[in-house]
Amino acid sequence: xxxxxxxxxxxxxxxxxxxxxxxxxxxxxxxxxxxxxxxxxxxxxxxxxxxxxxxxxxxxxxxxxxxxxxxxxxxxxxxxxxxxxxxxxxxxxxxxxxxxxxxxxxxxxxxxxxxxxxxxxxxxxxxxxxxxxxxxxxxxxxxxxxxxxxxxxxxxxxxxxxxxxxxxxxxxxxxxxxxxxxxxxxxxxxxxxxxxxxxxxxxxxxxxxxxxxxxxxxxxxxxxxxxxxxxxxxxxxxxxxxxxxxxxxxxxxxxxxxxxxxxxxxxxxxxxxxxxxxxxxxxxxxxxxxxxxxxxxxxxxxxxxxxxxxxxxxxxxxxxxxxxxxxxxxxxxxxxxxxxxxxxxxxxxxxxxxxxxxxxxxxxxxxxxxxxxxxxxxxxxxxxxxxxxxxxxxxxxxxxxxxxxxxxxxxxxxxxxxxxxxxxxxxxxxxxxxxxxxxxxxxxxxxxxxxxxxxxxxxxxxxxxxxxxxxxxxxxxxxxxxxxxxxxxxxxxxxxxx
Amino acid sequence: xxxxxxxxxxxxxxxxxxxxxxxxxxxxxxxxxxxxxxxxxxxxxxxxxxxxxxxxxxxxxxxxxxxxxxxxxxxxxxxxxxxxxxxxxxxxxxxxxxxxxxxxxxxxxxxxxxxxxxxxxxxxxxxxxxxxxxxxxxxxxxxxxxxxxxxxxxxxxxxxxxxxxxxxxxxxxxxxxxxxxxxxxxxxxxxxxxxxxxxxxxxxxxxxxxxxxxxxxxxxxxxxxxxxxxxxxxxxxxxxxxxxxxxxxxxxxxxxxxxxxxxxxxxxxxxxxxxxxxxxxxxxxxxxxxxxxxxxxxxxxxxxxxxxxxxxxxxxxxxxxx
Numbered sequence: 001x002x003x004x005x006x007x008x009x010x011x012x013x014x015x016x017x018x019x020x021x022x023x024x025x026x027x028x029x030x031x032x033x034x035x036x037x038x039x040x041x042x043x044x045x046x047x048x049x050x051x052x053x054x055x056x057x058x059x060x061x062x063x064x065x066x067x068x069x070x071x072x073x074x075x076x077x078x079x080x081x082x083x084x085x086x087x088x089x090x091x092x093x094x095x096x097x098x099x100x101x102x103x104x105x106x107x108x109x110x111x112x113x114x115x116x117x118x119x120x121x122x123x124x125x126x127x128x129x130x131x132x133x134x135x136x137x138x139x140x141x142x143x144x145x146x147x148x149x150x151x152x153x154x155x156x157x158x159x160x161x162x163x164x165x166x167x168x169x170x171x172x173x174x175x176x177x178x179x180x181x182x183x184x185x186x187x188x189x190x191x192x193x194x195x196x197x198x199x200x201x202x203x204x205x206x207x208x209x210x211x212x213x214x215x216x217x218x219x220x221x222x223x224x225x226x227x228x229x230x231x232x233x234x235x236x237x238x239x240x241x242x243x244x245x246x247x248x249x250x251x252x253x254x255x256x257x258x259x260x261x262x263x264x265x266x267x268x269x270x271x272x273x274x275x276x277x278x279x280x281x282x283x284x285x286x287x288x289x290x291x292x293x294x295x296x297x298x299x300x301x302x303x304x305x306x307x308x309x310x311x312x313x314x315x316x317x318x319x320x321x322x323x324x325x326x327x328x329x330x331x332x333x334x335x336x337x338x339x340x341x342x343x344x345x346x347x348x349x350x351x352x353x354x355x356x357x358x359x360x361x362x363x364x365x366x367x368x369x370x371x372x373x374x375x376x377x378x379x380x381x382x383x384x385x386x387x388x389x390x391x392x393x394x395x396x397x398x399x400x401x402x403x404x405x406x407x408x409x410x411x412x413x414x415x416x417x418x419x420x421x422x423x424x425x426x427x428x429x430x431x432x433x434x435x436x437x438x439x440x441x442x443x444x445x446x447x448x449x450x451x452x453x454x455x456x457x458x459x460x461x462x463x464x465x466x467x468x469x470x471x472x473x474x475x476x477x478x479x480x481x482x483x484x485x486x487x488x489x490x491x492x493x494x495x496x497x498x
Numbered sequence: 499x500x501x502x503x504x505x506x507x508x509x510x511x512x513x514x515x516x517x518x519x520x521x522x523x524x525x526x527x528x529x530x531x532x533x534x535x536x537x538x539x540x541x542x543x544x545x546x547x548x549x550x551x552x553x554x555x556x557x558x559x560x561x562x563x564x565x566x567x568x569x570x571x572x573x574x575x576x577x578x579x580x581x582x583x584x585x586x587x588x589x590x591x592x593x594x595x596x597x598x599x600x601x602x603x604x605x606x607x608x609x610x611x612x613x614x615x616x617x618x619x620x621x622x623x624x625x626x627x628x629x630x631x632x633x634x635x636x637x638x639x640x641x642x643x644x645x646x647x648x649x650x651x652x653x654x655x656x657x658x659x660x661x662x663x664x665x666x667x668x669x670x671x672x673x674x675x676x677x678x679x680x681x682x683x684x685x686x687x688x689x690x691x692x693x694x695x696x697x698x699x700x701x702x703x704x705x706x707x708x709x710x711x712x713x714x715x716x717x718x719x720x721x722x723x724x725x726x727x728x729x730x731x732x733x734x735x736x737x738x739x740x741x742x743x744x745x746x747x748x749x750x751x752x753x754x755x756x757x758x759x760x761x762x763x764x765x766x767x768x769x770x771x772x773x774x775x776x777x778x779x780x781x782x783x784x785x786x787x788x789x790x791x792x793x794x795x796x797x798x799x800x801x802x803x804x805x806x807x808x809x810x811x812x813x814x815x816x817x818x819x820x
Contacts, residue, residue, distance in 0.1 A: 341694075341700050365682055
């Protein structure tokens with residue numbers, strides 16, 4: 001039985017970003033400890049270090065004062081640590097009981113699984129937590145919440161002393177949350193060390209005993225839940241210094257006529273969205289991960305199906321069914337996931353630059369080499385892309401340069417882009433390149449492009465946008481001007497419960 | 499100079515050296531027999547059918563899909579052409595009908611993959627079985643002889659006494675598709691869609707349209723290949739082209755077209771076709787027993803796939819580095 005989990009001076013850097021620096025705190029048995037922080041504060045990285053998924057550059061994880069050296073997730077598991085992630089990690093084609101006992105199925109002396117014993121053992125656990133489950137059900141047919149319960153029982157069955165939850169309520173309904181919380185409290189009552197990661201304020205006050213606040217990879221505060229309030233927490237989460245990156249920006253001061261209007265747009269993921277964008281305006285879409293920002297962008301861009309509502313370009317209701325139609329109207333999207341959706345990594349930088357304008361660089365039937373070279377050279381010059389040649393595979397470039405290639409593609413002179421949607425344009429990019437990209441965004445606005453920027457970094461949204469739309473649960477929960485908006489107001493709207 | 503240097507470092511250069519080594523080895527083993535003009539004509543004749551199938555299968559592989567139905571399509575189309583000829587339809591009508599049927603089956607493959615979301619491996623495995631079966635039903639499993647003089651000419655005449663007429667068709671097709679892949683929007687789109695379908699769509703390409711085009715194209719080429727084989731043998735039979743289908747896939751893989759999609763090209767494919775043809779021909783020339791030839795062909799395919807696997811693994815590694 002482990003009584004105390006301690007993080008000591010944990011430091012972890014990824015290329016260009018310091019994800020955690022000298023984070024120290026401890027969690028006691030029988031308590032639920034919350035890990036609170038904005039997107040990018042370092043919560044996930046910390047969990048990954050705890051689960052043995054990644055290794056800290058410096059510092060140690062200690063159990064009852066004993067330094068641990070996890071080389072792989074299996075090491076952490078055998079030390080009694082279970083981390084329950086948002087994505088379920090179970091075999092969906094097998095039954096509840098098989099998943100709970102995976103790896104240690106009871107067997108008879110011939111090595112054959114003893115299903116009778118398996119079922120009684122599993123039922124004991126289900127009864128212990130008073131869960132509405134049948135041990136023989138196939139996991140794939142359970143709801144997300146029920147699958148989560150199975151996973152918790154598995155962690156319990158393994159005799160894990162430390163059980164960590166990564167945003168467990170992200171996709172649960174209220175009734176399910178109640179059951180989950182009962183379960184988590186039961187774990188604490190039995191003397192487990194429970195770590196609870198969430199940015200839903202209300203929940204944290206509902207079940208945790210103490211709160212660790214992280215900010216930009218640093219430890220900020222260790223508070224007793226009963227002795228603090230929401231205001232204090234929000235302040236601790238955001239109270240950062242904003243460098244002069246933003247004060248140096250040369251902004252667009254003039255806005256022209258309306259170019260894009262979204263009226264009552266509803267898709268599978270977003271509901272009743274209204275939004276309007278003028279020439280030269282920068283709109284920031286703020287909100288938590290999963291609030292529906294990317295989905296809204298994809299709907300406007302024609303990548304996802306629209307169920308109802310209108311998208312008006314220049315006041316005209318034009319229906320386009322695919323990204324190709326949107327691009328033809330001058331709407332471009334630079335997606336969040338550069339590797340999955342942004343670039344064709346194993347093709348050259350040149351091919352990635354010209355991909356959207358292939359029809360326009362043809363001489364007779366054939367692609368013009370000189371036009372391709374001209375457009376690529378122009379992008380290199382305009383955005384200062386560092387590449388050995390235009391034939392370099394784009395996957396070989398750094399993150400910042402890859403982002404510039406996407407920008408170069410979306411804004412090249414043959415595109416006549418009028419609406420530019422940027423989804424997390426500075427994700428995974430080092431600080432220096434970030435500043436460059438902020439200035440590029442302002443420069444786009446100066447040329448009369450309407451820009452929509454999705455960002456999970458609050459200072460970014462607050463400082464480059466003219467207007468800020470905050471999203472929560474697939475809806476717009478508030479619209480603020482740059483002058484009105486503060487980190488506190490935006491965060492409150494983003495966490496608004498419906 | 500730099501162009502030569504880049505070529506020497508490329509996959510194609512390695513393949514070319516391998517081909518030359520193979521030719522030399524068999525030339526020595528056969529005491530020069532493989533280099534006799536009559537044998538070279540043999541080799542040339544054998545590449546026609548494989549070339550057409552390699553183009554169809556290879557372009558789809560570049561786009562990240564696979565087509566196993568080419569054998570079935572070839573068999574069925576050859577029967578259709580032969581039956582039409584027998585019933586007095588002129589040669590161009592019969593050829594056109596065969597190719598149209600091939601294209602139609604390709605359209606069905608495209609529909610199954612694009613609209614119903616089937617994996618191309620499974621969809622085309624089903625259609626190859628169906629088309630082969632339909633061929634059998636039409637003819638009761640009997641061969642249909644071909645007497646049409648134009649078909650006889652296409653399949654069996656030589657230009658200038660040495661070059662088989664059918665080779666001309668293969669050469670033209672290879673050149674046309676090489677230009678198409680390298681120089682046109684369609685060709686570029688094939689590579690980009692094969693490299694990353696989601697990204698290609700976001701950037702404004704239409705992956706479904708490209709795949710329809712490629713499946714239809716592969717079906718039409720398979721029909722042409724089947725009909726050409728029948729015109730060479732002067733009979734459409736049920737053995738037909740099925741074995742050539744795997745030769746087509748093997749040649750594409752030997753030629754460096756990766757299963758992962760997005761890479762490879764006609765240059766490599768041509769070398770792959772020659773490696774395969776010279777290998778098969780050479781084994782016959784040095785009197786290796788047919789059963790052992792089959793084993794050796796399998797080993798060659800394994801070697802080719804290992805090469806593909808290793809280079810993909812290296813690619814994956816460099817991806818992590820980013």
